Amino acid sequence: MSTAPVPELAETATACADRLHAADRVLVASHIDADGLTSAAVADTALERAGIEHEQLFFEQLDTEAIDRLAATDYETVLFTDFGSGQLDDIVAHEDRGAFTPIVADHHQPAEAATEYHINPLLVGLNGARELSGAGAAYVLARALERDGVDNRDLAATAVVGAIGDMQDSDGELHGANAALVAEGVAAGALSEAKDLAVYGKQTRPLPKLLEYATDTYIPGISNSYAGAVEFLDELAVDCRAADEEWKRWVDLTDEERQTVASALVQHAVGRGVPAEKIERLVATTYTLTDEPTGTELRDASEFSTLLNATARYGRADVGLAVCLGDRTGALETARELLRTHRRNLSDGLTWVKEQGVTDAGHVQWFDAAEEIRATIVGIVAGMSMGTDGVDRSKPVVAFARESDTETKVSSRGTGSLVRRGLDLSVVMGEASEAVGGGGGGHDVAAGATIPVGEEEAFIEHANELVGEQLG
C-alpha cells in the first residue's frame, strides 16, 4: 500500500480496511445524493477490487426504520457511507446487541456515541463541509483497502465529483484534504484542474445559454437574457458558431478564444457597475474528468454531480450508481432524461420561491413549499435562492416541504461569512427539531431535519432563537 492521502485519518482507515478484509461479505448503505452515490461507487469499486463480496443499498434518510432494516439482514458487517456519523447513537445500540459491526465513512457532525471503525474528518480537526466529503471519506478507505498491487487513485476523480456535489468548493476551489485528493487524481491521470470561467454547463450548453443561465454573478444585459447573450457574443471577434450555424459550446472554443470571451465578459460586467468582489467570482477552479468524452456532462465535475442528483433524488439511485461505475449506455440515457426533469423542477422551484417570497422571522428567513417542491430537492432550491431577489444573504434560509402525510422535511442553508460569525445550522436543526419531536443534523453551513406536520411554526421559533444566540 502506498502513502495515505489524508495522514490524519490513516490509522482509522487502516483499521477499517483490515476489518473489511476480514469480513465474508459486506452490506454498503449510502445516502441518495451526488456525494452519497459517489461514496457508494468508490466503496463498491474498492471492495470489488479487493475481492470482498458486497451489496449496495441507498436511503433518503438513515432513520430508525432504515437502521432496523439493515440490522434485520444477515450481514455481519455494514459499511455506511455519506451518513452514519449523525446516527451513531442508534447504530451503536445495534452493534452492542450484536446485530452487525458498523464501519462508517462520513463527514457529518457525529452523534455522542463512539465506535471503533469510524472515518470522519471532524474527528481529527478537519472541516466536514469544506475539506472532505462522504465520497472523500470513502476514498480514504479505498486507498487503505489496496492490497497486491491494486491502485485506487483513479477513484479520486469520482470522489471529487462528490465533493463538488456537496459544494465544498463554494469559495471557488477545493481545499485541504480535498486538494490532496485532487493531486492524487491528477497523478493517476484521471483528473485535471484549471482556472476557468465559473459558470455551470461549460461542457454541454450552447454559448448563449451558458451565459444566459450564469446568474451566480449577475451581469446586467446578459444574465437571464438570451437575446442579450446573443448580442454580446455576436459583437466579439470570436467565431461562436460552428459551420452549420449551430452555437458552439465553451469546450469547442480554443484557449485563446475562451480568454477573449472571458475578458470581454469581465469588461462588460465592469462597464455595467458589477462590484469587483463579484467580478472575482467569475473565475474559479474547474475540475475535469479527463477520461470522459469532451462535451458530455461526465467530463465536468459540477455537471456530473448535477446529473447524479437528478437520479438518486428521484428514486433512481441505481441509475446514478451505474453511471458512476461506468455504464455509458442505458443508464446514461436514463440519467439524461431524469436530468431534464430535475432542471425543470429546480427552475420551477426557484420561480415559486421568488413569487411567494420568504417570511422574515428576525434571525432567519423561511418559506413553506408544502407540496410545491419535492422534499428531496428543497434544500438545493433553498441554497440557489440565497442572494436572488427577496432572499438576502445576511440571514440563513429555512425551507419546509411535505415529506409524507405526517412528516415535514426541513432544509437550511447559510453562507461562509455567517459561519465565520458563529452560525452552526447542524446544531440549530438538531436542537430545534428535537424540541418539536423530530430529528436532524448536517453541517454548519447546510443542515436538515424531519419534523411532525403542524410543528413548522414552533420549529421556526426555536430555530430563530438559536440562530440569534449563535450570531450574538
Ligand code: C5P
Ligand atoms: O448530505 P450532504 O453532506 O451530502 O449534503 C451537503 C449539502 O450541503 C449539499 O446539499 C450542499 O449543497 C450543501 N452545502 C451548501 N453550501 C456549502 C456546502 C454544502 O449549501 N458551502
Ligand code: C5P
Ligand atoms: O436535505 P438537505 O439537502 O437540506 O440536507 C442538508 C444537510 O443536512 C445534508 O448534509 C444532509 O445529509 C443533512 N441532514 C441530516 N439530517 C436530516 C436531514 C439532513 O443530517 N434529517
Ligand code: ZN
Ligand atoms: Zn455528503
